[in-house]
Amino acid sequence: MDTQSTLEKVLRGIAITAVILFFMFPIFWIFLMSFQTNETILRVPPSIVFEPTLTNYKALITGRLESTAGALEIEFMSNLFNSAYLSTMAVIVGLILGVPAAYAFGRLKFRGSEDIAFTLLSFRFAPPLLVLLPLTIYFQQIGLANTYFGLIWVYQLIVLPLILWIVRGYFEDIPADIEYAYRIAGHGFWATFRKIALPLAMPGIAAAGLLAFIFAWNNFIFALVLASADKQPVTVGALAFVTASGIQYGQIAAGIVLSILPTLALALYAQRYLVEGLSLGAVKG
Template sequence: MATTESQTQRTFFQKLIINLLLLACFVFLLFPVFWVATMAFKTHEDILTWPPKFFFEPTLENFRNITTAVRKARVGAVSSDFLKGFGNSLVVTISALAISLVTGIPAAYALGRFRFKGKDDIAFTFLSFRFAPELLVIIPIYLIFQQIGLYDTYIGLIWVYQLITMPMVVWILMSYFEDISVELEQASMVDGFPPFRTFLRVILPLAKPGIAASSLLAFIYAWNNFIFALILGSAKVQPVTVSALKFITAEKLRYGDIAAACILAAIPIFILSVYAQRYMVRGLSLGAVKK
C-alpha cells in the first residue's frame, strides 16, 4: 500500500513539473506577442519608458496614425498608405491562393492517385519551388518582369506568389489523396458517375480537411512574404509587409505604429485560422501515416 501511494505521489509530482515547464515555455513564447499587442495601445513615451510599463492608459492614436493616408510629423509629411498595402495584400494573396487551388488540386490528385513515368520528378520539382531560397530566383525574375512588362503589376506579383502557394497546396493534398480509398471512386463509377463528376461529388468533399489545411498554410506564407513584393513592386502594388517599412522614418522609429500595423495585419490570418482549425489537425496528419 505504501509503495502504491509513493508511486502515485511520484507520478503526481512528475506531471506537475511537466505542466509547469510547459506553462513556462508557453509564457516565454507568448510574451513577444503580448508585448507587441500592448505596444499598439501605448504612447511613444510609454513604449520607451524604463522600467517597462505594464499598467498604462491605452490609446488608439497608433491605429489612427496608420489608417490615415498622410500623417503630419515634425519633419515634412509621412505617408503611411497602410490601408492600401492591406488591400494589396488581400488582392495578391487571395488571387494567388485561388489560382493555386484551381490548378493545384487536380495536379495533386493526379500525382497522388495515378502512376506514370516521371511522377516523382514532377513532385520533386513542385517541392523545389518551396525550399529554394527566394534570393536565388528574385534577380532573374526581376529582369524577366522588366522585359515583359510585369514589373509593378498585380498580375506579376500574383504570378510569382505561385512559387509560395502552389508547392504547399500540391504536396499536402498529394499525400491526402493517396489516403482516400480508391474503392470509393470505383463504387461511384459503378453507380454511373463519370470520372469528373466522381472527383467533384465524392473526392473533393472528402478532401475538405486537406484543402483547408493547405489553404491556410499557403495563405500564411504568402501573406507574410516580403522579398518578392519589395523587389518586384513599388508603392502601387506593395503589400502590407512592405508598407510597414514606411513607419521607420528619419524623425524616429514609430514603434507604436509598427505594433498597430502588426496587429491589424494579423487579423486575416487569425480569422482564417479560427475558421479552419477544425480541419487543421486532421488535414495535416492524415497524409502522415500510411497503412
C-alpha cells in the first residue's frame, strides 16, 4: 500500500512537472530571445547557447531602434505608461460602479434584475467590432476621441461586466443573517454594506480587480481605433517593431518581457492578498 502511494505521488509529480514545463517553455524561450539579435534568433537550427546582449532593452528604454534601414524612433516606454494608467483607472472606475451594483443584484431581488444583469454580461460577449463604428462617430461628435477619459469609459465594456458577475457571486455566498443581525442592531443599509459586506467579499473584489486589470491591459482593438500614438497602450505600440526592413523579433521579445512584468507583479501580490483575505474571513466566520 505504501509502495503504491509512493508511486502515485511520483507519477503525479512527474505529470505536474511536465505540464508546467509545457506551458512555461514559450515564456522561457521569449525571455531568451529578448537577449538575442535577429541573426541569432533566426538561425537554423535554434540554440539556447548564444552571446547575450542588452541591445533590445536599451532600444526600448531609450526609444531609439537601430535597424538595417536606419534609426527609428519608438515610444515604447510611453506606451507602457499608457497601459498602466488606462488599465488602473479603468479598474478603479469599474470597482466604484460595479461593486455596489453587484451588491444590489446579489441582495435586492427586484423584477427584471436577472434580465438586467444578463444584459450587462452580454456586453462582455459582444465582439468589439460591433460597437467600434458607432463609438468612433459618437466620440468624435462629443470630443472624447483620442482622450484618456474616453478610453477609460470604453474599457468599462471589458471590466465592468467581469467585476459585476464575479463580485455578485461573492455577495450571494455571504450569509444574509450576518447582515440582518447588524441591521437589527440599529445600523443602516450603507453602514452594513461598508462594514460587513465589503470586508467579507474583499477576496472576490481583489480577484475581480486583478482579472479586470489583465483583460484591460491586453486590450488591442479599442485603443487602435479610438486613440492616436501618444495615447495608445503597449499592445498597439508593439506594431512599431514591424518595420520596412523586417520584423524586430528581439525587440518584440524584450517588449513582451517588460509588458508582462506589471501584471505578473500584481498577480503575485494579489495571490498573497487573496490567501490572507480568505484566512481572515474564515476566522471571522
